[in-house]
Amino acid sequence: MADRELALQVPDSQVEVRTEKDESESFKPSWRIWTIFLVLCMLSLMASIDSTIITTSLPTVTREVGGAGQYVWIANSYLFACTVPQPLYGQIANIFGRRNPLFVAIALFTLGSGIAGGSHNVVTLIAGRTIQGLGSGGLYVLSDIIICDLVPSRYRGPYISAVLSTAAIGATIGPIIGGALAQANWRWIFWINLPVMGVGLLAIALALNVQYKRSPTWLHAISRVDFLGNAIFIPSMTAIFFGLIMGGQDGYPWGSWRIILPLVLGVLGWVAFHVHQSSRICREPSMPTRLFKHRTSAAGFLMIFLAAVIMQATGYFLPVYFQAVKGVTPLMSGVSFLPFALAIIPFGGLAGAFLSKTGLYKPLHWAGFALSAVGTGLFSTLREDSSRGAWIGFQIIAAGGIGLVFTATLPSTLAALPESDVAVATGTYSFVRSLGLVWGATMAAIAFNGQVDAHLNLVADAGIRRLLVDGGAYTSAGKFTALPDPARGQVIRVYELALRATWLVFVGVACLGFLVAFVEKHVVLRKDHSTEFGLAEKPAEEEKAEKGVDISSPDTKPSSDVD
Template sequence: MMNNKIVSSSHPHSDSENEKTAIVTEVKVDETSDFKRGIRFWAILIGLGVTNLLGALENTVVTTSAPFIVTDLRLLDGDYIWITNAFFVARRWVTLVIVAIFTLGSGICGGANNGAMLIAGRTVQGVGSGGIIMVIDIIVSDLVPLRQRGKYMAVVLAIYGVGTTLGPFIGGEIVERTTWRWVFYINLPIGGSALVLLYLALHVNYNKEMTLAQKLKRIDLIGNSILIASTVSVLFALATGGSQYPWSSWRILVPLILGLFGFFLFGLFEVWGFSAEPVMPPRLFSSRTSIIVSINTFLNSALLYWVIYFLPVYFQAVRLYGPAYTGVAVLPQSLVGIPGAAISAIALSRWGKYKPLHFIGFALFALGIGLFSALNENSSRALWATYQSIAAIGAGMVLNTQLPAFQAPVSEADQAASTAAWCFVRTFGNVWGVAIPAVIFNNQITTLAHRISDATVRDLLLGGNAYKYGSASFVTSLPHPVQDEVISVYRDALHVVFQVGVAWAGLAAILSLFEKEIPLRTELETEYGLKDTASGNDNKS
């Protein structure tokens, strides 16, 4: 079996010289023979794809079923936000444990008999999902050279696309034909299959010289604690501000200020703290490209969930589609976006240029979101399908080309650390991609509620409950004068939600122009490649 540890000629010697060194170095290598691609390699890749399917389903399957879940469990005010945010905030055995945790969380969610149990289950799921997202990228980084990772991530993306494509439709069909609990129970057989496949195929090298106690000491417990506490504090303020309490209330201002101060404190601790392995090592952000890509990763992941969670509200509360048909209506997001992501990843591997992909992608994403703000109750199917396709192709172009750009300026030895940091930024964006549009949406509903002549209906939608009642079954149950008024309120509130989204996507497009095009390494240097299971020896030089 060939050696997995190949010294890269573009290996930078210092953080401050990362970009300069990478730019002037010419890598010469046979791109087809620098790492092994055997049966186990493909088994691992497929296993990672099936694992990713878990996260893909749970990212989208609840978007069409959320109003029914919220109503059945009697979640009040802005608590529905925590069904999603609890999910986000929260190598071999690590990977297996991660998948097992996610599967356990799915079982808890399916058996939930109240809102607290559901949120607890989603938190457990979130722990597993966060690990799934990170470990997939880390494992691929340890098996495939940077320049070629796009081609193999395209395989994982193809399987991921199945989940995101079918998720909304499956969620809609489930709540119409059976109980919403199967939205979560469906993960049990998938998780079990992923566990078996990865257990059999995933055998990789690891550092045998470091004890478990030494490894645990390297975990940035303080940094993680500060960050999680700060995030939860700010999210509480955003979720309840303007709904349960006025924005001027001390119950909103105190957690908001403490949370923002916590972010500042987290930054200081990462730079000057005493953790052996900071959760966000400052050296990873020593270049202009890394900083821009991290900002744009945050913006892109936020915008993805911006659309995923609020476009279904348009279809159900404005166009009056049922949950199942809403699942069909959002299919263009995946049918166009995921193939677009795979094609752009392959193009990145072929030409090694990420800057044009980023600019064009964000520009198209901004255009598509802007067009969403023009949709109304009379918009044709061709129109909303075309608008979604434009946004989806743009989002897809940057979906999986951000990580290679973030990894390019740092040394090969820092690939795992950079992958973990990048995945954290992406997940952090997911949290805000639900919380921020929810705040905008709730505040717009409050502003526009005076249009509704029926005081009882008006009161139902206030206090952060509009998302809960954003279903065709509720709207069509109202008499026609009131029904039209409610539709207009939902329509115009969503217009503002998407208009703000345009500004975020536009900012990302502008920032991408300032990225530096750094050649992507075509050689692999890692301690954690595939283990030669036949001989039991590590693949090291």
């Protein structure tokens, strides 16, 4: 009876047929899969480093190229461009295969790095960062898609965990690398990507030989791209991101029409996009509504959004604690944040191993959000006199929650969907994750700035209050350490109270994620792998040579279904 109930819950294509062979044999990656996987980790590392590398070096860069007033765009143009094209990358991976879009993404990232490194004015720098971001978005999405192509869902956990870990490390060490390179030659912040991308491009060209079903003509392939949908989606998301990132900045209060208008237009455009995706006009949607119809997949999208919110808030406001309350330099605050990034690795690895061994993901989601709630709750107890052991231990607990959820959520999101939807679902998943990162920074900033304003009465000096009000506390973190007492103690107390309230907000977010996990149904993770985008067993030339075919013969034609 139980077996019958499971069959009713899961589509026929998703029911795992267990055989003695399935139980006795596990997935064994070939050397080509290992090569591709290591290159994907390297690409993920470089893309994540560049998402944060500019933060500590921004004062040095703006002194040389100008544009101090446009510092927000120098930092966030990368984030804009990285996030909005991700669903499009998922769709074109279905149309043009995996390798060619990956080449384009690497080329864009490399080109943008070269332009940014060689820039002599702020406009060129922002343009370079934008092109970098367009490439980075493809690197994130296509890395996950290719792993799903190469590895059955039951065994994806460790591979996803490794890519996540390298991204987390890259985002954490980015400010440290940026600060170090800025002291020598800031242009190498960007130029360092060029040789690394060259190695990655060569390795992918040699090892990634993926099958896919080609369109009969280029015109037919291009006609399949959802141009209208993306023409609605990309400007809408840009408007929303503009409102979320610029809200609360100087000249852009949250009640200003300059913030309200783009947010309203963006939301309306987003609604129009989803209406278009479900209409007959859209023949091949880039974000089909069927992705959200199964409750396990819908829960997966929501959980990765919430986990990303918590992760980004932690990444933004733990450094504020170190700089404003502990009084360390920006560079040392990055070093103090390393326990969070490094702890993700073992927890992600444990989650991947557990997922591969048992096929269970709901316990990992519950445990992950529980640890996140405990970790962020413990952050709220941090004070000026908190010990090193306390803030290191609390980071490990919070990082454990992130590692578990991030590792287990993509396999669970894809479990209820057919393999043919892997690319568009992964593009949507990656976008939702990036949207969560933006919301995490925004939610944390709103909560923090509001609490600072509420406690400014603790500061006696009116001049200091003016520096702290309306978001000044965030941008001025670390600038009050030289104040004499009692002013210094008053400022630190304001930071402590504001951070305490901010962390409690994210305890609530983690608890919401814990409850969402109850919405999931358990869907069996497949051990077999039936995808038309799988790795070709051997390159066409190698296979023909082994069969004794003269590959130099003009009659010998390459296979049309191998990328």
